[in-house]
Amino acid sequence: MSQFPHPSLPSSVKEPWLAVNLSLFFPGIGQLYAGKIIRGHSLIITQVGLYALSGWLILSQIGNIFIGELLLITAFALSIWGIFDAYDCAKTANSPSFEKLRTSQKDPWLAVFLSRLVPGAGHLYINRLWFSVLFFTFFVISLLVQLVPILLKSLIFYHVYIASTIRRERNQLPILGMALVSILFSLIISLQIFFIKTHIADTHIIVTNEMKPTLQRGDHVIVDKQIYRFKSPQRGDIVLFSPPEPLQDNHFREAFIQRIIGLPGERVEIQNGRVYINSQPLEENYPQKLSQYSFIPITVPANSYFVLGDNRNHSYDSEDWGFLPRPNILGKVTKRFFPPQRIGIVSS
Structure with missing residues (x-):
């Protein structure tokens, strides 16, 4: 089976599982990619507001921690809904012929999504069993070393994409950019958490x-x-x-x-x-x-x-x-x- 790209495919097609992967970075980004601009910005603003308000309620001395935790749960539930919605937004933007083509083959962006959830799962999905076992084992071992899991996880989902038999993109820039953004995003989140735990608030048992x-x-x-x-x-x-x-x-x-x-x-x-x-x-x-x-x-x-x-x-x-x-x-x-x-x- 040969690899894509197909010159017959219009550049306007949207990859539903790419929209899902983008939504994992932050809710609303997948909707923006799918062309739902107002929906995407509304979801981003709502999530930022929920996170900010819940953080204040939980950490401030006068805030209600119970309400803060409820808002945090609400933000999490909304982010889960945003993943499904991003998929639907991208899917409805496509023609029936493209959707029939997309669902008839192993989707490389689905493999990326599975690898981001559980390293090795994407390789299992594309029938690369030994890579699946190898990468999962390496990832588990890497948990013992700081920052290595972040780098290795990005490498795993980049590899699962280029290892897929079917690829519709005309170049590797989307998956390469996602891998680099994933590393940068994870580092920024890690630094933010370190700063908050060191200078603002921490938890203790x-x-x-x-x-x-x-x-x-x-x-x-x-x-x-x-x-x-x-x-x-x-x-x-x-x-x-x-x-x-x-x-x-x-x-x-x-x-x-x-x-x-x-x-x-x-x-x-x-x-x-x-x-x-x-x-x-x-x-x-x-x-x-x-x-x-x-x-x-x-x-x-x-x-x-x-x-x-x-x-x-x-x-x-x-x-x-x-x-x-x-x-x-x-x-x-x-x-x-x-x-x-x-x-x-x-x-x-």
Whole structure:
């Protein structure tokens, strides 16, 4: 069976599975390719709006995380619909004769789509079994090396296209451009995620019951990493922090989550289960277990904080290892997004 292009095919024909592949980059692009300009731009604007609003609702301290997650699910569902719609838009733009020709053969753009979903699946579709096994194995192994999966996945779907027996394009520029854009797009997304996780917000899984009942083992929380660029940590804030030196000496490496009790320059003590700040009892409006121990008055050094777990008698905190240096604070815990029954703002 020979390869295309066919000089008899008009340049106006649209490849439905190419439209699908374009929609994987961002919903609406496939519709633009199919000639549905208003539809494509409307879908792009809607998706951007949904992502922006859901991100704000989830990450901001005053946003409703439940509504934010619903909008995020809506955006995902709309993107799935956009894939099917892009296919239909491209298909309806073609003549019946071209559609009959297209569906009678192995579609190279379908092979590309399958390879983007599962590396090796596209080669299996075009009956290249050994390439399928080889590329799938290489991809699984490459997951151990950063950035390699991105490059390898683009190489795989580029190869599956040029390995297809039937190709309708007059040159390889479309698939080459898609492979390069895929690499660039993936790198940009990876850099954005890295920037957000490092400077704006990150997630953390609670692995102990030191903050029980406020936070329980298995809770997934959002940590605001930019809040303390604009203001100092406050009493009552639940903070994520890297282990101070005394903990590192004991081979603690994972980040801790505890509540700020004493501020720089304050005198902290614990008597009869109550916390005293500068000899005055601390009003704690959040659930906590009263301490079954006493702690002699001690002054918090400058640029340091005194932190305790809400589960006072089962928490490894400042009462055990000392003060928390300000540079060790990574961010403030603001919201819980999992499990579903515990979604909401974390009390301060």
